[in-house]
Amino acid sequence: MTVDSGRDPSTADDLGGTAPHRPHRVGAVGAAHRRHVQRIAIADFVILVTAVVASEYLWLGTDADTIEPQFGIGYTKFGVLLAFVWWFGLRLGATRSRNVLGSSDEYQRIVRVTVTTFGVLAIIALLLELNLSRGYLAVAFPLGLVGLLFSRRTWRKVRERQFSRGQNVKRVLVVGLPESANEIAGWFTRHAHAGLDVTGVWRPGGHAGLEGLRIGERFIPAISGAESLQSALKLAAADMVVVSSTDELGHHGLRDLTWDLEAAGIDLMLSPNLVAVAGSRISMRTVAGMPFVHVKKPQYAEAGNWPKLVFDRIGAAVILLLASPVFLVTALCVKLTSPGPIFYRQERVGRNGDPFPMIKFRSMRENADAELRELLEAQGTADAPLFKVEDDPRITKIGQIIRRYSIDELPQLINVLRGEMSLVGPRPQREGEVALYRHSDWRRLRVRPGMTGLWQVSGRSNLTWEEAIQLDMHYVENWSLMGDLQILARTLKAVLAKDGAV
Known part of the structure; x- marks a missing residue:
């Protein structure tokens, strides 16, 4: 579960009147992410235009633009229009959103948007009896889809290399009980390509029992002297909070934490402590107005x-x-x-x-x-x-x-x-x-x-x-x-x- 702030972190109010972290760094990380999304969007459009133009000449030849479908425009203009609709569908399908990029859901959404786009086009062509070449569409579909998937894979590798070098990573404060907090901190540290750099672990209420975590040659400090979240955020210089266990926060404390972090422009993630469970088996389910994490049965059968x-x-x-x-x-x-x-x-x-x-x-x-x-x-x-x-x-x-x-x-x-x-x-x-x-x-x-x-x-x-x-x-x-x-x-x-x- 992720809560993203829609506000500009550089102008956001701080927690409790105290600057919880370095705002300019959050702005820098956010700006780097926006540039990354813009580059992906440009690459998507170039790939789609290339795919439809290439399919035009591969299937219809050099005289393709002289063939006019019934709606009165040539295939080149129609191809550019198709590429734009396809590209806009990727935007509506949230394939470039913060929480989708880099996840397995990214590829699934691209496939879903592509199938939907061509399905709707086929229905419109059938209802309006448009004179569209089926072979042209049959070539454009796989060319564009394969191009998109390959491009996204390449961008993902580029991003992971940046993260592995420590560039544009988010600093994370892990909040929770000792055992679960250490497990989450260790997981993020061992998977540096995820772009989350754990800079501190903190137990609410200043309780004892949470020690620092040593992974290889690196030591992640336990923020034991901080009585409040504001102080812990300062010491960790955090851009994100990951709550590994909600027992000590409670429902009301978690709700207040959501509002406070939104005001400061800090992302919040809640860990269900299901490290070994695939994302395809996890879904959110609301029962009597209360959200629960639903875990499907093991798939060995x-x-x-x-x-x-x-x-x-x-x-x-x-x-x-x-x-x-x-x-x-x-x-x-x-x-x-x-x-x-x-x-x-x-x-x-x-x-x-x-x-x-x-x-x-x-x-x-x-x-x-x-x-x-x-x-x-x-x-x-x-x-x-x-x-x-x-x-x-x-x-x-x-x-x-x-x-x-x-x-x-x-x-x-x-x-x-x-x-x-x-x-x-x-x-x-x-x-x-x-x-x-x-x-x-x-x-x-x-x-x-x-x-x-x-x-x-x-x-x-x-x-x-x-x-x-x-x-x-x-x-x-x-x-x-x-x-x-x-x-x-x-x-x-x-x-x-x-x-x-x-």
Whole structure:
């Protein structure tokens, strides 16, 4: 939940007659954001005009402007008008608003506005019997949509790089009880690309118990000497307040805080303390005039239903067909370069704890499993999860190559076709690793393990055990088919970058 001020912060009244922070800095951050929005708006218009003009010449040729639709203007003028209506629809759809830019909702709104614009145009053309070229519109639609999405992605990366360098970031005062305040402060600090720089944590009423937070080499001070919010805002030089828990403020205190911060031009955000819950599962719901955060049920049941099964098997068949030359060449190289079978089968734990033989191209010398315990004991990790050997001497020369590009995992497509695995899912683990699960970790076995997943696109073998489990749990609880497509796209990027490959 975010409360934005519509007033100019440079002229806003302060809290309680005392300047709560440096107003000129809020103005500077606000001005930088406005410039960013203006650049996006200009880029949107240029892309849309380019898309409609390009579709005109691609479909209708150089004589397109001599063809007049029934409403009496040429296609060039009509295209510019369409681009303006499309661009204005992006404005009405709030695709460039402060709370939408940088969120997953930004792309969804762009798609929604685009579909609505062309849907309304199609209805108008049908009712008025306008002589519009369907092919022209069919070309303009994907050109403009892809251009918009690519542009917004580029602007997002530019903004994140600025934030990571400490440019135009908002200074944040986190308000709440010790545990929740420290968790929120740590989250923002570890995700610097969000553009929120925590400069202090404060507990209302001057209560004790809130200590500073150290993350890496950085220390975020606890503002313990401030008896009022005004003093805490001064000390933190804050542009935004994030309330991590409302227990000590109460309903009336929170309402007063909203009005006070609005008068000072300071944004307010309330954290529902749902860090591991995807935004698609969260919505606001009003009951008897009181707002509540509604959290949808975990999505692990949907991850086992027929849409994902159909997607997995069709996708696996297509990939296997396209990759068949690589598959055959790799099989030949493995057979000719070292003694032993082409494929390596290892028992892994699948959905609901059922074991299955996971298939890979053999990348190690024959009988390598017999040496694992000795190697793990030698490096002191025999009792640790994620049974990985550093600088593993068992890997063959061809094995190093196929592992670098994850080619050794291609035979797992056979597991997918057999229904034992999915294209995307939690990391398939061994029985010894499953034995180390805590009680809640067993929930990751509610879905089929995947050839790739959040664990792979977020660092692959560079992740710790706790991080890998956390990512798998996030996937299980927040599954969506669109999320699977995004992970597959990120996997291709990770493989090409060879990031964390083993």
